[in-house]
Each structure stands twice: as C-alpha cells, then as structure tokens.
Amino acid sequence: MKTLVVIPTYNERSNIAEVIEKIFELNINGLEVLVVDDNSPDGTANVVKELTGKYPIKLLSRIKKEGLGKAYVDAFKSIIKVQDRPDYIIQMDADLSHSPKNILDFLRKIGEYDVVLGSRYIKGGGTENWDPVRKMVSRFGNVYAQIILSLPYKDLTGGFKCWKREVLEKINLDSLSSTGYNFQIETTYKAHRLGYKICEVPIIFTERKVGKSKFNLSIIWESFIKVLWLRIKNF
Numbered sequence: 282m283k284t285l286v287v288i289p290t291y292n293e294r295s296n297i298a299e300v301i302e303k304i305f306e307l308n309i310n311g312l313e314v315l316v317v318d319d320n321s322p323d324g325t326a327n328v329v330k331e332l333t334g335k336y337p338i339k340l341l342s343r344i345k346k347e348g349l350g351k352a353y354v355d356a357f358k359s360i361i362k363v364q365d366r367p368d369y370i371i372q373m374d375a376d377l378s379h380s381p382k383n384i385l386d387f388l389r390k391i392g393e394y395d396v397v398l399g400s401r402y403i404k405g406g407g408t409e410n411w412d413p414v415r416k417m418v419s420r421f422g423n424v425y426a427q428i429i430l431s432l433p434y435k436d437l438t439g440g441f442k443c444w445k446r447e448v449l450e451k452i453n454l455d456s457l458s459s460t461g462y463n464f465q466i467e468t469t470y471k472a473h474r475l476g477y478k479i480c481e482v483p484i485i486f487t488e489r490k491v492g493k494s495k496f497n498l499s500i501i502w503e504s505f506i507k508v509l510w511l512r513i514k515n516f
C-alpha cells in the first residue's frame with residue numbers, strides 16, 4: 282500500500298527538516314511525503330530540496346500564499362491526477378504540533394474506515410501548551426460546527442487526517458470554498474454527506490515551539506459564516 286503525507290508550509294524553515302526526519306524514522310513501507318509550499322520567504326522550499334536526495338519527498342511550489350485550503354486543494358488535485366497514485370493520503374502540519382507517531386494509528390484504522398480524523402476532543406486526546414483563549418475558540422468552533430452541521434465527530438477543525446484516495450476523488454475539489462481552517466470542516470462534512478465511514482483517533486496537539494502562527498481573526502470569521510452557508514446550501 283502507498284501512503285502520501287501532505288504537509289503544507291508557509292515559513293516553516295526551522296521545523297520542516299525535523300518533521301520529515303521523524304516521519305521517515307517510522308520506517309513505514311511505501312510512504313512518501315509531499316510538501317506544498319507557498320513560496321515561503323524564509324526559504325522553506327530550499328530545505329526541502331536539500332532533503333530530496335535523502336528521502337522520497339516531492340515539493341509542490343505554489344506562487345503565492347493563498348491560505349491552507351487552497352494549498353491542499355492544489356495538492357489533492359495533483360495527487361489524483363498522476364498515474365502512480367497513493368492509496369492513503371495523510372494531512373499533517375509542518376510545525377511539530379502533530380506527532381508523526383500518530384501516523385501509525387491512522388494506518389491501523391484506515392483499512393476499516395474511509396477517513397480517520399486525529400481528534401483532540403475524544404478520550405486520550407488533548408492539547409499541550411495552548412493558551413486559554415485559543416482553547417476556548419477551538420472548543421466553541423467545534424461545538425458550533427457539530428451542532429449546525431449535525432455531525433457526530435468531536436474534532437472537526439483539526440488538520441491531522443487520513444483519507445482513502447477514493448474519497449478525495451469523489452469530493453468535488455473545485456466546489457470547496459474555504460481558504461482557511463474551515464477547509465477541515467468542509468472536507469469532513471462532504472465526506473460524511475457522501476456516506477463515507479469516518480472515525481476519530483486520539484491525538485495530543487502540542488503548541489508550536491518555533492515559527493509564527495498563521496492563526497488570525499479572519500480564519501475564525503470565515504468558519505463562522507461558511508459553516509452556516511454549508512448548512513443552508515444542503516437543506
């Protein structure tokens with residue numbers, strides 16, 4: 282089975298090498314990495330290029346920063362287009378907030394399910410070193426999306442997920458409108474509506490130690506509006 286770990290990056294020069302090394306330390310057969318970089322001014326792409334001789338890594342370089350959602354859509358489109366397509370696609374942040382070891386948990390479950398969500402809000406999951414405001418925003422955002430969209434999953438905004446390729450082929454990627462983290466809610470919602478089997482596995486999300494957060498108010502605002510819009514469109 283082939284697994285592709287997709288990592289979006291914007292100014293992650295100080296994190297990207299470590300996360301890639303930790304992923305390959307797991308020695309998972311048939312695993313490759315695709316980094317989607319939005320022309321990071323700090324030269325993240327150069328670090329990735331240097332590692333391509335050592336590990337099976339590909340780099341998708343985008344012209345400019347357009348948000349996490351757009352970066353993932355481009356990556357997914359390029360993945361399902363090629364001949365030698367992966368069976369499983371994992372989404373993961375570059376900043377070491379996601380523990381590479383959880384990839385093993387995802388792969389254990391993905392045979393039985395179509396989508397596996399890394400979840401901070403089920404038993405065994407959690408966050409480390411998050412300030413109380415960030416915790417509250419995340420908790421509220423999840424409960425809000427869960428209620429408005431009638432979804433049974435506890436963590437809808439997380440960015441550590443595993444897909445069977447077929448699901449990404451069935452979701453109309455051009456119909457996804459989220460640029461920020463709402464992308465995570467929107468894709469899970471679409472998979473759920475298509476009837477795919479989704480489960481959650483616990484993860485501990487650790488606040489980034491280096492690099493700058495891209496979290497901002499417009500991301501919260503986008504989610505608030507777009508979740509309502511998704512509901513209205515699908516009544």
Ligand SMILES: Nc1nc2c(ncn2[C@@H]2O[C@H](COP(=O)(O)OP(=O)(O)OP(=O)(O)O)[C@@H](O)[C@H]2O)c(=O)[nH]1
Pocket residue numbers: 288289290291292293317318319346347348349352373374375376378440488489493494495496
């Ligand atoms: N390609 C690309 N990657 C992005 C963009 N925005 C964020 N990312 C990446 O997406 C991942 C998640 O972004 P973060 O800034 O870590 O968001 P967060 O985890 O909610 O916030 P902090 O961990 O508090 O910084 C990281 O790997 C970022 O580098 C973007 O516009 N384009």
Ligand SMILES: [Mg+2]
Pocket residue numbers: 374376378489
């Ligand atoms: Mg982060």
